Amino acid sequence: MPQITTSIANFDDPAHAQAIVDIINSYAIEPHGGERVLPEEISSKIVPGMKATPGAFTMFAWDGEVPVGAAICFQGFTTFAAKPLVNIHDLAVLPAYRGQGIGTMLLEAVETHAKSLGCCKVTLEVRKANPQAEKLYLRVGYGDPDGFETRFLDKKL
Template identity: 75%
Template sequence: MSTVTISIADFDNPTHAQAIVDCINAYATEHHGGGAKVAPEIASQIVPGMKRIPGAFTLLAWDGDKPVGAAVCFMGFTTFAAKPLVNVHDLSVVHEYRGQGIGSKLIQAVEDHARELGCCKVTLEVRKENPLAEKLYLRMGFGDPDGFETRFLDKKLT
């Protein structure tokens, strides 16, 4: 493997847009990601949709010109500190590149970018069925704030 680089995706660059979708599909096809690629009609709307969200950004990991990972992020705000935050919504490393420190590099790049943006923290969630990701996040210093166990719940709107 050559040196992996991290860059901020340009949502208007078709190569970057496809890299984002490919990395999301790499996660989606795993059991804890749902077991199937994102439907084409949804995949085609991922990057255009993110472009419409203020504060959305994606960091891409590259091995040369091959995309090997992505961190899809959105800025938010924490009322408890009255400052912005970054939420890592999706973190994906292509299967054959796992165990090589790419996830750590992506998380570190997210933290660095969040600091540049004046954010006070980075948040993320992890599925119980994804212990390898949880191990990475714990190793990178993520945990339950102030000792309170945190759960992420959602409700799909129809």
């Protein structure tokens, strides 16, 4: 396994901003990601939009100086615990680096950061079409701890 490290992205660093878009696009071109690169009118707004969103952060996985994975995260609040939480909106590892524990490292890094922020939990969602990711999430303890089956639904506006 390569020597992998993790760190929080700097949204003001153009190399970090480009790496975020590149890693998201590496997922987007896969069948469970929609099979297409994000249009420039969207990809050019990702990092500025995150930078403008309070509580947004990205955790990178690095192989030396090369970013090989990212967890795109947003802070929220849970009324049932009256505490902040972190939602992992996207988690992606470059295809050549999968199966090496990098996804697990990213999840652990996000959890450590969430604890430092006083968060009580980390949430995420996974598409049915992505059983490999679901297997990872279940293996490291994500699931329905209160016994309620959870599905995330959305409505485009």
